[in-house]
Amino acid sequence: MTIQILGLGILSWITFIPLLGMVAVLCMPKHAHVAMKWTAAVVTLVQVILAAVIYFNFNPTLSGINTLDGMQFVERLTWIDLQSNTSFGRIHIEYFLGIDGLSMPMVLLTALISFIAVFASWNIDKALKGYIAMLLLLDTGMMGVFVALDFFLFYVFWEVMLLPMYFLIGIWGGPRREYAAIKFFLYTLAGSVLMLLAMLALYFSVVVVDPATGEKIHTFNMLAMMNPANYEPNSLLAGIGTTMRAIAYLALFIGFAIKVPIFPFHTWLPDAHVEAPTAISVILAGVLLKMGTYGLLRISYPMFPEMAQQYVVPLAILAAINIIYGALCAMAQRDFKKLIAYSSISHMGIVLLGMCALNSQGMVGAVLQMFNHGTITAMLFLIVGVLYDRAHIRDLDAFGGLALTMPKYTGVTTVAFFAALGLPGLSGFISEAFSFLGAFQNESIRLITIISTVGIILTAAYMLWTLQRVFLGHPHEKWRSLPDVSPRELFTLVPLAVIVIVLGIYPSLMINFMASSLNHLVDIVVRGSIHTTVLQF
């Protein structure tokens, strides 16, 4: 399935249209605030429409992951092609886009969250031009990460996204913005370096035959990297279960773990969230964190199946730590935003746990949790933003009784909070339940799964405690005059709430599109590692 618009594939459009918007915004006069905002809104709206087109034209039976036939909306061109000299093969980097059931939900999420982030940024006054430009650049970077199928291209998008994020936190953030921005930047960069090394190692090891010339060339093609037959014998990462492969896997893992973030690499997250402006927190929690787990599933798992299998227990332990430690840390927070940030750590732990299951339910649960966490946490950060915009503080103990003065706000918040604590009927429950269900079936991590369920209780406790402290009780005199949510704020919250409810009742709208690909991914990992055991003995 390919869709072309003006001779360009739909994935190119959805990725680069924000960049067009950015150029347009940069050309505008400095004070044309309205025009700039609406440009961003229109551009992201087009992105949402394109995402919808993709959704409705997506073939749920195709598997993808490591098969080119299974990839959809594929665009493939040669991007960099340096001819070989006498001693080295040639450098061949492709512009290779395509999506499958793993990336499709992420594409939808990115489009949706970007659109909402634009409206959440409506009140930004400071250097709006730069802000919108950075926001749109960030959008392109995020979308690119999810559609790229060439590792080099993936890496470029990954880095492209870093820079605007740095500026968005560092310039438009709160009082400690510079500290938070540098911390975020350095941390992610450290991860990127490791990822880069692993990428180079993979590149040097994988050899494919160029169909045009019959020449053997190295490639960054991710699909080629997933095929054990393409590894040149005696190359760095050849074979199965070697030390080098373990090192490369760990390097990739740390690179992605920082992004998720997985304990103990998580401390950049609360700082970044607390300082970032609302819309950026929404993007950060809604999309950026998913890149870590997406990377693990897109790259680490299929390229290193035996390592994925071998390190399933340590990863599950980290998942459990994320879930429980994150929840307990959240409970102790007095800053509303920091609490939500820690709850993100806890909820991303559930994604990891589902991934460790290595079966249909767990994998579906994990990817669905990535999507659901994106929508739910985006709501939570928007909710914090609404309150902060009015009161200019985020201290949980300073509020109370907002249910009386801001009923609409309370209604939306209740939906978001209960979704976050995994109430059935809302989307968070489905993904949480299936992640646990899958993980429980994997006997090697069963005990860890059982321990992780403590997180279910803890989440309920801190979420309801927060709800009580802020919304129930007698209203404080000081906050009696706070106006209820504005139509614009409702416009950002309600679509997410609707998605949360609809997916809670009928998750098949998402699961149907993911199942084939994820089953195939499980198959690659499980069979890849069965292969290992055969070799080891």
Next chain:
Amino acid sequence: MTPDTLILLSLFVWFLPLGNFVLLIFFHRRIPRNGDWIATSVVFGTLVLASIILVSKFMLYQADIIQTNVRWIDFKVLHGGSPLGVELGILIDNVAAIMLTVVTLVSALVHLFSIGYMRGDVRYGRYFAYLGLFTFSMQGIVLTNNFFLLYVAWELVGLSSYLLIGHWFEKQSASDAAKKAFVVNRFGDVGMFLGILILYATFHSFRFDVVFNGIRSGIFPGGSEPWLTIAGVLIFCGAIGKSAQFPLHVWLPDAMEGPTPVSALIHAATMVAAGVYMVTRTFAMMTGDALLVIAYTGAFTAFLAATIAVVQTDIKKVLAYSTVSQLGYMIMGLGVGAYTAGFFHLTTHAMFKAGLFLGAGSVIHAMHYALHHQGDHHTDPQDIRTMGGLKEKMPITFWTFFIYTLAISGVPFTSGFLSKDEILAGTWAFAQLTGHTLIPIVAFSVAGLTAFYMFRLLILTFLGNHADDNRIQYIHESPHVMTIPLIVFATLSFFIFYSFNPFSAAGGWFAQLVKPPDFVVPSAMAATSPALFAETVHNVHLPAMLLSILVAGLGILGAFTTYYWKKIDANALAQKLAPIYKVLLNKWYIDEIYEYVVVNGTKRVSTILAWIDNTIVDGIVNGVAKLTVILTHGVRHTWTTRSIPALLYIVASALLSLYLGWEAMLTTLPETSSPMTVIQSGIVGVVVSALSFFLFYGGVGGFDAKIVDGLVNFVATLSGVLGLLLRRIQTGKVQTYILWALIGVVVLFIWFR
């Protein structure tokens, strides 16, 4: 009336209340009277439908189990596996049909009662919306044919309970109680969730029948029999939470913060009975050991709560502990194998306990009104010590309350007598068969205690003289919308509706419809077979009945002696037994222990962990950054002074880098090497050594040093633009260095290719 029609009808019964919720939550302000009439008439409509279902089930499909399934989630096929998915469906068997009617009946009458009781409430419309949500969720539990939907509905009743307990959320105590109810229930729910996980992992289905058939065919979770017991007990954990069994009973008394009709509907008649209902649903898969756990849990809870109820002075608290105790009774009944009796007690109890709460509501309503007219804002309208003598002023309330009290005390000719008597006979038979004599001893003493505290409540509230002569003149009977439900429930508390024989339910329609299922567990692990049990019960029925009448009579006599004729001074007795009295008054200090250990413990742990996170984990991160900065400055200082250490540092780091590169090359060199692989490993080695030197020296030394400038001039020119950009916005320099390193790698890579 085909089975399909019944299913269709049950879907209406299920979803119509949800319609109430959706309609009222959004539009109650725009509908006259906030839509109470819509909600009430819809629920009465579902009552009619549910009755039709029950009657047709009884007349036409008595032996049939009607069920239907839809595939809700499809995981598709994993390579080499069978198709996986989640099927959801509904099931109408006799138990479900009865429960459906009970729930709609209580719900409908509570809706009606609420019109009077909640009149003028600040959130009147929302209250009715939540009642709709509750009724919908509860019917989900009743109708489900699988564990998944059971869990979903289970949590949703938890939500509606949360919302309704916290209806008056301005009050700190109400919002505390709501939170407590939800969180305490979560403990049980997690257990149940794990039980469901065990079953799904084994049978790959959530459906009751699939799971049961699996067990019957000899498949066990985890491949071993003890796991079957564990799964059963874990599932039962859900009931411990929802049906307020020890040790998770603490939320129910606090839940009385909710409006009284809610207490009647949710926290007395239906939701709290969901645990009991769930045990009947899963009864067939319970092993003998699991049932023993269930029996003892129920017995202990019944005793614990009954002792506490004896000394409480809040009219709703007495009823709340009474509810806990009676739920323990039902659970105990199921545990000993008295399946029919346990579920029968659920049904009869739903009627008279809902009635008791509504009666209490009627009293509180009147007290509230009177206190309001007196301008008294200090007296607690729920304290039975401030009541007394309400009989004359509130005759309907009194006489109905009297009937309920007779029923719950197990006086002959009431429904409670029938059901309680069956349970007592069951415990007796159980003791005969297994030797667990403690259970019937507890059961009979609880029967006596129940009669005692219920008559204490009745006497202190309605008989004698009123505590305040002035106030009594303001007391008046409640309006018809409130008294009609009272009369209906009182009528339904007579034996005639369940069995024509006032001394045995065995021949009634109820016993005819509800028959214990055969155990699916292997006979070696199962409890006594239903047939043998039934025979033993039959043998002990008469002595058990006589004894139960005796203990109930003693309890009633005790209550009259102490509180009506005042032959025994209750206060003096309390003083004499001060230690026991204090323990009972403080509910065995269980709340305090939880508060201290669980709540404060968790809070303390979370504070400590947050501190660790902030100080140690993040401290390491910041420490690394700080160390780099310090090192940078230090080395730069030594370098600019052209000291020996600076030179040594360069040499040392160069050697170290070379060594690392060499190691990297050797490690990456495969055993059988071709020129190509040697070159590749060489590249890796060079890259590693260059990178490490870069980090050791370049990263640490600082770019202002002249030599470094020279070395990286090439790189600097390439990325000057980016560097300048970064330099302008940064405060520290560390990140530049890593970026340099990164660019260096890329450059090296391109250069080497």
